Amino acid sequence: MSFIQSISAALTPLGLIWTLLIISIATFLHELAHYALARWQGVRVNSFSIGMGPIIFKRLWRGTEWRLSLLPIGGYVEIDGMAPEEVRGNEGEVSYRQASKGFAALPALGKIAVLFAGPLMNLLLAIGLMTLSFSSQGIPAPDRARIESVQPNSRAQTLGFQTGDVISAIDGQDIPDTVQVDGKTVTGWENLRNVLGTPGPHTFTVERAGESRNVTFDWTPTVAGKRQLLGIGYGPDIVPAGVGTAFQTSLTTTAQAVPQVLKAFGNLFGRFLTLNFSQDENVTGPIGTTEIVGRAATVGPWALVQIATLLNLSLAFFNLIPIPGLDGGRILLVLVGVVRRRPLSFSQEQAINVAGFAFVILLMTFVVVRDVSRFF
Structure with a gap:
């Protein structure tokens, strides 16, 4: 079987549809939690997009431009004061400075609440799905x-x-x-x-x-x-289990999963730093994920619920890793400012965020290349 045929066999239409649906819902609720905590504290949210890339539909509602974008992969929310402010000089030159309003003007706890809300939403969604599964299917x-x-x-x-x-x-x-x-x-x-x-x-x-x-x-x-x-x-x-027992078991299962997930991410980082492209059953890329979801879809809805639970847990824990560019990294920068009793300068924060973002992009590229390499 050729490389293209192998990829096509893994990326079944059923697997693609369910993967995009599960990830889109998880990302939408993640961003919605950021939005809700920002608005709750009086911070304006400029835009909220479902999907990425070119905008195909938009509507202004309650001061936020709600967008539907072309690529059905994730989404984003633009919170006022989180990005640098643009400054135009007398000669028309453009420069940037640290924002001074909106999110930037919140106290440290307010900023952490906004940043932590997204991963917390995915964690709560995973616990809810587990509770539903355990109470319906048994433990x-x-x-x-x-x-x-x-x-x-x-x-x-x-x-x-x-x-x-x-x-x-x-x-x-x-x-x-x-x-x-x-x-x-x-x-x-x-x-x-x-x-x-x-x-x-x-x-x-x-x-x-x-x-x-x-x-x-x-x-x-x-x-x-x-x-x-x-x-x-x-x-x-x-x-068989009632809702109370199912919920308690969900909490226990989540707590037991923490060291396993951290170990898996640690193993991934180790393989990335050493450029070890050997396969790891604990971490898979987009093709492997789609393949697993496709198989789960043929088993039944409860298998899909289990996959959605795992994806939400992974999304929650991954976003809390203290790497600049992720929610955990942003929380770390806020805490550094608290310890220093003054925030980082604009140039310092920008340099850290650019380095963190580059690391995340390289890590994602490594995961994709490793995922594809198993078909050669």
Whole structure:
């Protein structure tokens, strides 16, 4: 298959449509939060665009020019006093200076509130989507594996395993919530693959229709150099949950995701600085994201909800990274001004923002190139 054919296979129309829709909604709500916190503090918002690039429709409403732009990728909001002011001299020459009104005139806490509102909105949206998913679909139990399929004429069928069986214990020990495998933390049900990689007798405690039974068998994971399969498809057992429990689980899941996301971003920065283009399953580019969304769309709406949750979490955490040009970087500059008891000069802030913006552009280019390179 040629490079172009490989890209076309990954970028399916269904995947493209859903990816653009999910990212557009996430970005719109992100920018809307910036807008709301600015207006709440009396700061004028000059424009609000849905999409990027050439403007195809605009309307003035409540002092803001609302725009619909041609490219359906993200959007932006222009808050008065956030960009430098233009100054025209007597000879018509144009220069710029630090803004002195609007956003620039807000106290430090007011500025941080405006900047933090966007990532917070994405974080709240992710928690809301998780709560909706958990309360509607149930909560995955990390310490129980549910058999989702049994292959015909397989060893599992011979042993009497059935679809819907729940494995609650292995070799007389309850399945733990988490297990350390090769330096990584995996849930107990995910560790079933490693158990089946260990030769010898095994006993699975299986629950079916409210009753428990033990299934004991001798297992040889490899025969004549060929890997043996038990013949089951499995996933976590699903426990029904009310809204309160679902919300609490969403908060816990979000807290547990923080170190994993930070580790993934740290790994990405390390690969970027060393120009390591090898693939990383924890961070993917636009093509990989579209490919994943396309597969999720074929599974069903709840799979799309899970993808939207992950994208909003990623957008929230990424924007809070203290790199100038991102919300986190702008917050950092505000805090530096508080510590210094005076804001940075116009030239200092401009130089930092330009450097930060260039870094972000280079990082995004690296991610895209690495994403494309897997098709060669």
